[in-house]
Amino acid sequence: MTSTPTRTRTERLDSLPFTPQHRKLLVGSGLGWAFDAMDVGLISFVIAALGVQWGLDDGQRSWIASAGFVGMAVGASLGGLLADRIGRRQVFALTLLVYGLATGASALAASVGVLIALRFVVGLGLGAELPVASTLVSEFAPPRIRGRVVVALEAFWAIGWTLSALIGYLVVPGSDDGWRWALAIGAVPALYAVVVRRGLPESVRFLESRGRHAEAEEVVERFEAAAAGTRPARATADDAARPAVVDRSTAPGRAPHGRTRSSADGPTDEPAAVAPRMGDLWSRRLRRRTGMLWLVWFAVNFSYYGAFIWLPSLLFDSGFSLVRSFEYTLIITLAQLPGYFASAVLVEKWGRRPTLVTFLLGSAASAGLFAQADGSTQVLVAGMLLSFFNLGAWGALYAVTPELYPTRLRATGAGSAAAFGRLASILAPLAVPPLRDQGGTGLLFLVFAVVFVIAAAGSLGLPERRGATLED
Numbered sequence: 073m074t075s076t077p078t079r080t081r082t083e084r085l086d087s088l089p090f091t092p093q094h095r096k097l098l099v100g101s102g103l104g105w106a107f108d109a110m111d112v113g114l115i116s117f118v119i120a121a122l123g124v125q126w127g128l129d130d131g132q133r134s135w136i137a138s139a140g141f142v143g144m145a146v147g148a149s150l151g152g153l154l155a156d157r158i159g160r161r162q163v164f165a166l167t168l169l170v171y172g173l174a175t176g177a178s179a180l181a182a183s184v185g186v187l188i189a190l191r192f193v194v195g196l197g198l199g200a201e202l203p204v205a206s207t208l209v210s211e212f213a214p215p216r217i218r219g220r221v222v223v224a225l226e227a228f229w230a231i232g233w234t235l236s237a238l239i240g241y242l243v244v245p246g247s248d249d250g251w252r253w254a255l256a257i258g259a260v261p262a263l264y265a266v267v268v269r270r271g272l273p274e275s276v277r278f279l280e281s282r283g284r285h286a287e288a289e290e291v292v293e294r295f296e297a298a299a300a301g302t303r304p305a306r307a308t309a310d311d312a313a314r315p316a317v318v319d320r321s322t323a324p325g326r327a328p329h330g331r332t333r334s335s336a337d338g339p340t341d342e343p344a345a346v347a348p349r350m351g352d353l354w355s356r357r358l359r360r361r362t363g364m365l366w367l368v369w370f371a372v373n374f375s376y377y378g379a380f381i382w383l384p385s386l387l388f389d390s391g392f393s394l395v396r397s398f399e400y401t402l403i404i405t406l407a408q409l410p411g412y413f414a415s416a417v418l419v420e421k422w423g424r425r426p427t428l429v430t431f432l433l434g435s436a437a438s439a440g441l442f443a444q445a446d447g448s449t450q451v452l453v454a455g456m457l458l459s460f461f462n463l464g465a466w467g468a469l470y471a472v473t474p475e476l477y478p479t480r481l482r483a484t485g486a487g488s489a490a491a492f493g494r495l496a497s498i499l500a501p502l503a504v505p506p507l508r509d510q511g512g513t514g515l516l517f518l519v520f521a522v523v524f525v526i527a528a529a530g531s532l533g534l535p536e537r538r539g540a541t542l543e544d
Contacts, residue, residue: 109232117240143195145494151200152487171197172262364533369493371527378500434461
């Protein structure tokens with residue numbers, strides 16, 4: 073007599089509809105993402121204001137911007153490794169605490185050197201948070217809508233950047249201390265870290281990879297109960313020992329690929345998963361996708377941060393008043409949201425790769441238009457198109473990145489790609505002044521257009537994972 077196969081926890085999660093628990097996870101992670109964007113966006117207004125108040129030159133303003141990205145490069149790499157070792161939720165909460173406190177401290181900076189040092193610490197938290205949050209959400213989202221859910225998470229970036237533009241427009245120009253009040257508002261994520269630590273679930277895949285099966289079962293039952301509209305039963309010790317629901321396809325002694333483990337497969341008291349190593353990302357099976365992914369992340373970071381971190385300053389230097397520069401930046405920023413919405417639909421209809429390539433080519437064309445823009449109307453139209461396509465590309469990129477790696481390497485892979493991309497975000501603010509000196513804003517945005525085309529070419533080398541179950 074043969075036993076009846078039982079679905080794994082992963083299969084049970086993947087079969088669920090989008091439940092209130094999914095929504096809670098998305099909004100909870102998304103608020104952290106919005107705070108992240110708000111902090112990054114605020115610095116663009118701060119350096120524009122300090123350029124006037126402190127008489128900073130282009131080099132000093134560049135380093136204030138780039139210091140945060142140096143921290144983000146380090147934080148993204150370390151955050152991914154830590155998330156694969158101690159858990160996604162733990163690292164997510166820690167990053168919010170770090171950059172929230174450091175942002176608040178930045179409001180008290182009395183010199184350029186102190187502000188640069190604090191921006192580095194802020195970057196450590198910011199860089200670690202983004203890949204960890206996207207990994208956590210992707211591991212819970214049903215496969216048929218996973219791309220849309222991750223793009224919806226990324227859309228919170230537009231909300232946060234819009235908040236920064238509002239604060240920049242309403243608060244920063246109000247007084248000589250306006251930039252300090254703006255950074256003080258940026259300390260809110262430190263408080264939100266407590267909410268994240270207590271309210272969001274830990275990844276079921278991570279818990280299983282660490283042998284914490286009772287906790288994993290409790291989380292799955294909570295999501296199943298939400299789908300059924302009932303109260304979940306508390307997981308017991310028997311649940312932890314139940315072999316039929318253990319999904320450990322990367323562990324020794326696993327069931328053959330494609331077959332659901334049943335009670336006949338024997339005990340599953342398996343050793344803890346091998347700790348992730350950066351070198352594993354360059355194994356024969358993963359090296360191509362890792363290389364192409366790093367290229368895309370580098371190129372997108374260079375063009376996005378080169379353009380948007382300097383945008384208020386570029387407008388001011390072009391002859392607009394500080395208030396008008398901030399107003400135009402706010403209007404341009406609002407175009408990010410429809411870009412995300414379009415991307416969220418297309419990643420499921422077209423697929424991740426076609427959507428990413430299309431929006432990157434649209435970004436290249438928009439940057440070319442901005443290079444030729446002459447007058448307020450053309451600047452606004454070209455800027456809004458660049459916002460629309462660029463942020464839609466970001467949404468598709470965040471959707472595909474966690475899908476390319478198995479569970480034990482997922483946060484490490486996402487974090488390392490983000491870390492490599494942050495190298496470009498360090499270089500971009502430093503490259504803007506010399507490029508502008510050589511050929512003005514036109515040359516600057518033509519360079520951004522070329523880099524977007526390179527990113528689109530790299531995207532063609534990524535595998536398409538629409539609707540596929542995440543690899544365990």
